[in-house]
Amino acid sequence: MQLTLAKALNEGLRAAMESDPRVLLMGEDIGKLGGVFRVTDGLQKDFGEDRVFDTPLAESGIIGTAIGLAIRGYRPVCEIQFDGFVYPAYDQIVSQLAKMHARSKGSVAMPVVIRIPYGGGIGAVEHHSESPEAYFAHTAGLKVVSPSNPADAYTMIQQAIASNDPVVFFEPKRRYWEKAEVDTEAVPDPLWRSRITRPGSDLTLLAYGPMVRTCLDAAAAAEEEGRSLEVVDLRTLSPLDFDTIRESVRRTRRAVVVHEAPRSIGLGAELAARLSEELYYEMEAPVLRVTGYDIPYPPSRVEEEYLPDLDRVLHAVDRSLAY
């Protein structure tokens, strides 16, 4: 069936709620409104206000109470309305949620999912286009994933909910409305695996979430120029699936990482650091990074210049191949 990414998430949430009565959805405006992106549309109607509920306007409260609900045995799925609004909950996420399992020596599980629509490209006002994934991927005790397409959105949200670890689930909001085939019967890939979405031999593009489509487009364009680019959709940002990543780059001997988040100390830095260490003798060029700049997200009228796009990716590919 053809579904948008938003609708695939909605179906995935529905399936998770049907299969486990302890799954709860909570957040601002997720009930009657169905969330500002309609990802939870219809779920309160079908599962009731006890399981799908609007919260007071307080993000620390959302995550803090979700922790308490998890101690009680529930599996809360929290929606943070936009990327830029997760920070009031930061202590509850990095000091409480991330550490509870370790502190309790494994006696308290924290099966909490934090859904965050993230990234730019939708012409929004400030605080609505950020990519804060590095903050969470740097935090021990959390797991961080991001689907790039409707089929993954459908399965990954269910797998994240089934995980007994806290998962920060980054949803590429500019891709919410992109449609693709979703086979709800297919056997899903494991959540903690990256995927070679497009095989190639000259260079590996490493991307996740919104930038996977951009990289696929770049690879298609490069093909016309006779270049064979492999695209790896990371899917999991923490832990990184370094086996898949390493295997790909070992073959292609070149890598370009693409993300919207600012460059310094982002996911790209970690990938570059590890690849250049582990494949020191095998790489033919340094890992290059195509990223947002180290500035606050700019006003939307210039966001196109801020965001990595097909041309910037190809530009980096050229640079890499020139080594």
Added chain:
Amino acid sequence: MQLTLAKALNEGLRAAMESDPRVLLMGEDIGKLGGVFRVTDGLQKDFGEDRVFDTPLAESGIIGTAIGLAIRGYRPVCEIQFDGFVYPAYDQIVSQLAKMHARSKGSVAMPVVIRIPYGGGIGAVEHHSESPEAYFAHTAGLKVVSPSNPADAYTMIQQAIASNDPVVFFEPKRRYWEKAEVDTEAVPDPLWRSRITRPGSDLTLLAYGPMVRTCLDAAAAAEEEGRSLEVVDLRTLSPLDFDTIRESVRRTRRAVVVHEAPRSIGLGAELAARLSEELYYEMEAPVLRVTGYDIPYPPSRVEEEYLPDLDRVLHAVDRSLAY
């Protein structure tokens, strides 16, 4: 004069307050108590409760009101009592403080300093030994520095206060009690410069804050084995002084980064990514990282095994030289 690092900070704060009446100190227990580490000892007595004041127990409140005081023209210096207690203020720091200057197109300056005692090694209970610097160094709009010794502590705190940009000032708490000569008349190095603290030719150790001493000790030990290690004290973590770093590593052709913070997506990742890109043809080994592990800070009885120490640094040096 011989001063501990804590006392040097105290003297630096005093000098800053004397030279500018708009400098304020605020935080929990910084008045009569002088802060839990006595860094503000005696300052309330000398400058009055209007300029040195205890706040209610709320970190978001501390930074949020400091922003308002800065709009009013003050230069607030905020103390966060321990590293692990900065997170409730995260939104105020990354969304408000970091962005105000850009959002106001430069019309509102944010000369706010956030002092954070950080790092482990003092046998403390949880949340008292963390190294959260990457969270802030990844954040555009902030500047992040960390002194490693009393002389720098004395000057850098004054320079941070004089800066018109917000500065997160990380104080290496395990070094608070280490004494060294402080020449209050010396012409200080610029705040945004790293320093080659110990010259060498075989390899560059890159470190900051508490790990500089560890690296200096390692370099001394290595010398006995006939190895010449250069130690660069980063001092500024954001922006990085890449000119100094690059120049050093270009000479030694090898680099090991040392920090207490977890490895993944830390400062070490960024340094490795940039060095391996910019000195691609010049390096003779990958940049290696000696860091904390990707776990919550462990109970203090095993923190020695968690923290990088002289032996782990030398172990990495061996590995690097073996390339």
Added chain:
Amino acid sequence: MTVTPEATTTPLVQLLTPEGERLHHPDYDVDLTDDDYRSFYRDLVLVRRIDVEATALQRQGELGLWASLLGQEAAQVGSGRALRPQDFAFPTYREHGVAWCKGVDPLTLLALFRGASNGGWDPQEKRFNLYTIVIGSQTLHATGYAMGIQKDGAVGDSDGEAVIAYFGDGASSQGDVNEAFVWSAAYNAPIVFFCQNNQWGISTPTSTQSRIPLYKRAEGFGFPGVRVDGNDVLASYAVTRAALDAARTGQGPTLVEAFTYRMGAHTTSDDPTRYRLSSDLEAWKLKDPLERMRSFLFKQQIGDSSFIDSVDADADELAARIRKGCLEMPDPDPLSMFDDVYADQTVLLEEQREELGTYLAGFAGGGH
């Protein structure tokens, strides 16, 4: 969810009935000239017109978003006009009416919603801080600013300075807002917390945030709270002025809850039919802040239809200027995104600016 009926039946300070009848109140009264009344009306009309025009521009794709103040004009104009020149306001993202009173050009507001800037006016000059979108965070900035006033000794007599912090009913749940209450009480800061309870935080009714009237929150922190009819511009003015005067003379904080209603969608992205009944809207239409002021002017015979027409003509002119300015508004230079990130620019950003500059220049010449 427990909703006590109290939440909606609490008496509120009112100086003008929905029918335009002038009331008197023992604690809050104002002595206004006919000119004052007329100019209140004029502000209400102009502010609504700005809002209507901006909404239209958004529909036509000229703005990315617009947060309408429809229905809240009286709360904003009343409180905005109560501010003395030395007073400093900290708005949310919906205080176009206060911005107007503070002399901020509506076009700079539009630039923000158009995506041409993230701010655009000088907060110091206007004594009106930048809009703040992260809910509640500005209340702490306001508190800190108020503490600064105290440190400057600029509080204590009738020329003292005061601060007003705007926030919504939804915002009342945020930790930051409650910390602002704690701090303001602890330091007895010269601040007025002005909560526009427009009954909704996007789709969430006020009852999800509080089971008692919001003005009572202040009691829990040890300072006074008062509920005012937020659709009554005179009462909003009087109550805010009294609270500001208390603040400036050293009597500390007050929480004003302006009871009003968000007549439009939350923003142009919102669809309120999903979560509320049109009958509610109908009831509130009868309390329209403009209508009641117009009735009052007519009843008092201090505004005739030629006055009304002249105000409408002013509004037309303003709308035309806004439309023209918006359509002509240039996009920012992409390279300007590197400006002003820091007061002291960094090498890294200079390099990145250069990187983008070279890259864009390459395009100009044909590109990849």
Added chain:
Amino acid sequence: MTVTPEATTTPLVQLLTPEGERLHHPDYDVDLTDDDYRSFYRDLVLVRRIDVEATALQRQGELGLWASLLGQEAAQVGSGRALRPQDFAFPTYREHGVAWCKGVDPLTLLALFRGASNGGWDPQEKRFNLYTIVIGSQTLHATGYAMGIQKDGAVGDSDGEAVIAYFGDGASSQGDVNEAFVWSAAYNAPIVFFCQNNQWGISTPTSTQSRIPLYKRAEGFGFPGVRVDGNDVLASYAVTRAALDAARTGQGPTLVEAFTYRMGAHTTSDDPTRYRLSSDLEAWKLKDPLERMRSFLFKQQIGDSSFIDSVDADADELAARIRKGCLEMPDPDPLSMFDDVYADQTVLLEEQREELGTYLAGFAGGGH
């Protein structure tokens, strides 16, 4: 800083005077047997002894830190004993007395302060959550847990479940605590907020946090607050029990402020002579929670000196066990730091565990 005298003169619920006189209270009274009274006393003594022993162990370098409960025994034992087996407690880092009532072995508390663990008991089994050091954050966990009770339908009759959240006077300023009030009121959650107002947040007096008595904070959120004599174990018991019963029967949250005093330093790292007068301490010594219970036992002739001696002997035994257990406590295996970070272990941590293991093994064989 404005401190109304009210902050210290508000009447509080008391069932036992400092002189050991039994009082009666119209709303809060308890019907206790002589055995109950004796066992209250016993708990007070044992809990104090745990504290004294831990403090001594810290002085000898066996613990990295200790947060003493000296002076707060009655608030903790009273509220702790009011909990029914099904009730769940969320402590701060000082609730050793509540831990005792909940059956947590004092040695596991010591392990934490020794640096041998970050927790150590099973919160589900003990119905006592891990200690929480980040001020105030546990109040939201408690609220969420209480919401879970509601969702399970485990509230409504006298067998219902309830939650108690402990926090300090300093913590009352944190956003999280006030959000917990908002949420608990919004959902009418079965929770008791138990604030031990021991007058200090390290060196900061309560007046820096609030200018009115803290129990009044609840009014601002629409639920009841009550101040109890926190040095009176019977009153602490009675008031908490009533609040818990209200919660479990569906009447929603209550804030209990236990007015007490931190007789010792904030922790063993603290030096209170820098910020407070010893005369304060002297005044509070007269209100000692143990003394007054002992006087009561003597006056009522339900505890003679042989009983007192037997309790002291029990305390000696407990202290000896704690001391021995602490001295014998093994350090954790360094490699265990990688355990339990995740429920499903990651490849990265397996690698890092191996990295450290190999490295340490290298040392065993002679090292670098």
